[in-house]
Amino acid sequence: MKLSDVIRFVEYFMNFKLFEINKTAITLSSVLMFLVVIAVFAVTSRLLQRVLRAQIFSRLRIDEGIQYTLIRISHYVIMVIGAVVAFQFIGIDLTGLAIIVGFLSVGIGFGLQNITSNFVAGLILLFERPIKVGDRVMVGDQEGDVVEIKMRSTTIRTLNNIAVIVPNSEFVSSRLENWSYGDQKLRVDIDVGVSYGSDLETVMHSLREVAAEHPEVLKNPAPDVLHRGFGDSAWNMRLRVWLEHPRRHPEVHSDINCAIVRKFQQRGVEIPFPQRDLHVRSPLPAGTEFPRSA
Numbered sequence: 001m002k003l004s005d006v007i008r009f010v011e012y013f014m015n016f017k018l019f020e021i022n023k024t025a026i027t028l029s030s031v032l033m034f035l036v037v038i039a040v041f042a043v044t045s046r047l048l049q050r051v052l053r054a055q056i057f058s059r060l061r062i063d064e065g066i067q068y069t070l071i072r073i074s075h076y077v078i079m080v081i082g083a084v085v086a087f088q089f090i091g092i093d094l095t096g097l098a099i100i101v102g103f104l105s106v107g108i109g110f111g112l113q114n115i116t117s118n119f120v121a122g123l124i125l126l127f128e129r130p131i132k133v134g135d136r137v138m139v140g141d142q143e144g145d146v147v148e149i150k151m152r153s154t155t156i157r158t159l160n161n162i163a164v165i166v167p168n169s170e171f172v173s174s175r176l177e178n179w180s181y182g183d184q185k186l187r188v189d190i191d192v193g194v195s196y197g198s199d200l201e202t203v204m205h206s207l208r209e210v211a212a213e214h215p216e217v218l219k220n221p222a223p224d225v226l227h228r229g230f231g232d233s234a235w236n237m238r239l240r241v242w243l244e245h246p247r248r249h250p251e252v253h254s255d256i257n258c259a260i261v262r263k264f265q266q267r268g269v270e271i272p273f274p275q276r277d278l279h280v281r282s283p284l285p286a287g288t289e290f291p292r293s294a
Contacts, residue, residue: 070163
């Protein structure tokens with residue numbers, strides 16, 4: 001086979017019409033050109049993200065959540081422009097983005113409502129920002145940090161280093177517990193029981209000392225000690241402390257628990273454990289008759 005024959009075959013293969021869009025023939029060469037243009041804009045988006053992080057955001061000291069929002073928005077804008085340019089390269093006019101809207105309507109008709117709603121919810125999360133990257137949130141009964149907000153879903157990294165993938169629509173349509181929204185200060189309540197024979201003033205003073213000695217407990221709002229009631233074998237006390245950030249509350253809670261044990265041991269304050277009294281009666285002699293009721 002001659003080289004000219006090979007060239008003609010390749011040309012025929014590359015220019016073979018696959019289908020038509022708006023009376024425009026779509027060939028293999030146009031599809032490849034479309035993919036190349038999209039790839040170029042995708043690489044451009046990645047390079048722009050690196051420049052924004054390294055050269056601009058680092059100097060302006062912008063909040064991490066705002067950085068992520070700006071980067072995602074810039075990525076979406078670049079990719080939309082890339083899609084428009086790519087369609088223009090293959091001869092399809094996207095004036096008014098009518099064809100994209102048509103694609104979305106067709107997708108919805110084929111059962112892609114959830115994908116569309118998650119995409120729209122992702123845009124709402126980026127613009128309205130009820131959550132942002134770095135926030136400490138509760139997903140069901142799991143606590144974790146927001147590490148990524150994508151077009152369809154949000155990734156939560158739990159305290160056990162497990163990635164939980166949550167559809168974006170759940171954050172928009174259902175209740176959301178965000179510990180980092182607005183004011184990040186968090187109150188931690190530590191409950192402890194002390195025996196009735198303890199000196200109440202010593203107990204309250206000891207709990208306040210424990211709070212004051214921990215370096216991560218805030219002075220303002222000041223720690224507080226409450227007497228919550230009378231249990232079966234103890235006074236129910238509660239120590240309330242405030243932390244600057246919610247991330248370390250399990251560790252701080254544990255530190256204060258250990259400090260309370262040591263402080264109470266030094267001051268002779270007893271932490272009682274539940275007690276149950278069991279009364280055993282002697283057996284009645286054999287042959288004893290019980291009086292009958294009238």
